[in-house]
Amino acid sequence: MTGLRGAASIVGAGTYGLGEAPGLSELEITAGAVQAALDDAGLRPSDVDGVFCASMTFNMGSLTLCEYLGIAPKFSDSSMIGGSSSLAHLLTAMMAIATGQCDVALVAYGSNQRSMSGRLVSTSRPDPFESPYGPRQPITSYALAASRHMHEYGTTREQLAEVATAARAWAAMNPDAFLREPLSIKDVLNSRPISDPFTVRDCCLVTDGGGAVILTSPERAHDLERPPVPVLGGAMAHWHRAITNMPDLTVTAASDSGPRAYAMAGVSVDDIDLVQVYDAFTINTIMFLEDLGFCAKGEGGAFVEDGAIAPGGRLVVNTNGGGLSCCHPGMYGIFPLIEAVRQLRGDCGERQQSNPEIALAHGNGGLFSSQVTLILGADGTI
Amino acid sequence: MPADTAAPGPEQAYFDALADGRFMLQHCDDCGRSIFYPRALCPHCGGSELSEREASGRGTVHATSVVRRRPEQGPPYNVALIDLEEGPRMMSRVETIAPEVVRIGMAVTAVIDRSGDDPMVVFHPAESSS
Ligand SMILES: [Zn+2]
Numbered sequence: 001m002t003g004l005r006g007a008a009s010i011v012g013a014g015t016y017g018l019g020e021a022p023g024l025s026e027l028e029i030t031a032g033a034v035q036a037a038l039d040d041a042g043l044r045p046s047d048v049d050g051v052f053c054a055s056m057t058f059n060m061g062s063l064t065l066c067e068y069l070g071i072a073p074k075f076s077d078s079s080m081i082g083g084s085s086s087l088a089h090l091l092t093a094m095m096a097i098a099t100g101q102c103d104v105a106l107v108a109y110g111s112n113q114r115s116m117s118g119r120l121v122s123t124s125r126p127d128p129f130e131s132p133y134g135p136r137q138p139i140t141s142y143a144l145a146a147s148r149h150m151h152e153y154g155t156t157r158e159q160l161a162e163v164a165t166a167a168r169a170w171a172a173m174n175p176d177a178f179l180r181e182p183l184s185i186k187d188v189l190n191s192r193p194i195s196d197p198f199t200v201r202d203c204c205l206v207t208d209g210g211g212a213v214i215l216t217s218p219e220r221a222h223d224l225e226r227p228p229v230p231v232l233g234g235a236m237a238h239w240h241r242a243i244t245n246m247p248d249l250t251v252t253a254a255s256d257s258g259p260r261a262y263a264m265a266g267v268s269v270d271d272i273d274l275v276q277v278y279d280a281f282t283i284n285t286i287m288f289l290e291d292l293g294f295c296a297k298g299e300g301g302a303f304v305e306d307g308a309i310a311p312g313g314r315l316v317v318n319t320n321g322g323g324l325s326c327c328h329p330g331m332y333g334i335f336p337l338i339e340a341v342r343q344l345r346g347d348c349g350e351r352q353q354s355n356p357e358i359a360l361a362h363g364n365g366g367l368f369s370s371q372v373t374l375i376l377g378a379d380g381t382i
Numbered sequence: 383m384p385a386d387t388a389a390p391g392p393e394q395a396y397f398d399a400l401a402d403g404r405f406m407l408q409h410c411d412d413c414g415r416s417i418f419y420p421r422a423l424c425p426h427c428g429g430s431e432l433s434e435r436e437a438s439g440r441g442t443v444h445a446t447s448v449v450r451r452r453p454e455q456g457p458p459y460n461v462a463l464i465d466l467e468e469g470p471r472m473m474s475r476v477e478t479i480a481p482e483v484v485r486i487g488m489a490v491t492a493v494i495d496r497s498g499d500d501p502m503v504v505f506h507p508a509e510s511s512s
Contacts, residue, residue: 134461144462147446195449
């Protein structure tokens, strides 16, 4: 798989309708993000011949989106593995470009989950072995994992809250973030309890929004307007679907996808300048920092203490404010990817890091289930 | 029904037994491990020689949460993952004690709750729980 290193580059990224976008359909939000990404790349829909799109509300997402945009692709994929789908799509798109199945790939996602609140209908069959017990899904599944992490490693409520306060401090520097007012650890602890140990501030937002990225070969990328962002490494893994069947509630399959992504990219954890991980819940960031090698298993709680992942901390994490404070339209995976691209191109304004070269974007799907790790480089890293 | 097809399947058989008051686990005759939830193939070894055995009902709380609701929606309730003595883990509730005093490591005993539309396995603190 190391042969895929740098086989494709991201040449455009865009978002649309982040936060509240009442009066817009899911497809209209998605199309807005596609337009923004194509404009960014200096391309038109007719240039796209590979389309990758999963959806919370319609199956056959790539068929729906292609018809809407008037694209007749040579290759498409609607694979649905939960919130990490867009990152998995990027990996598939890279393989499709490397093998000549398509030349210009579009990965897109959008949802009007906030504006449609209460009117989204799940298309998934209820789990007959879990649903009778009334877990508030997905929250309770992650809460159960958090209870185990606290039990085994002494992770505290305050350490979980640190993840939320750090995300909020980053969001304060992102004009696109949905919640930007200051948030304290006490605020998190005193918020409405949802599923112990979580309060509402341990949980991701429910927003509208869409995101899209454009991927092409490195050769073509150099003819386009923006500095290309080569994909240096990528890997996916999943070990379970329902939380009951997670082999160890404190270890995610990111501990498998991460090392393989590093190996493909030829980098180690010390080379990573910034980290964008899917923070559906505060425990996610802690467990992903462990599983991706930024600290030892069980030390994630202590690692994030004292503002260590907030602006000015020891590790740059979730600079857009994450799913906790920036946006979370049903599935968040494409947004850590887009934030990594923007940081590597220097687009991030007040929150921009100083000349980052290597970024990690990590997606999570299901109930700590599907894990996809991507390593991206700044222009010139291949 | 095709000649090569056996019915009811493992899922229906599990719920049929539960309706008869028995909490059954599958046992793989190839690798000797217990299986939950019931499946057509052993997830440990791929074996298809599976038999049903009645669960001992003894378990340990592996993880626990309290689902909180707005007062008008009802009181909070427990959701837990229970490690069964036979090896598998299942989602359930620990009942008869306040949901927030359920502790990881607590010994529990299975009970078939028939209060709802369908019978379901819940757990009570074990009699000899220390
Ligand atoms: Zn077996």
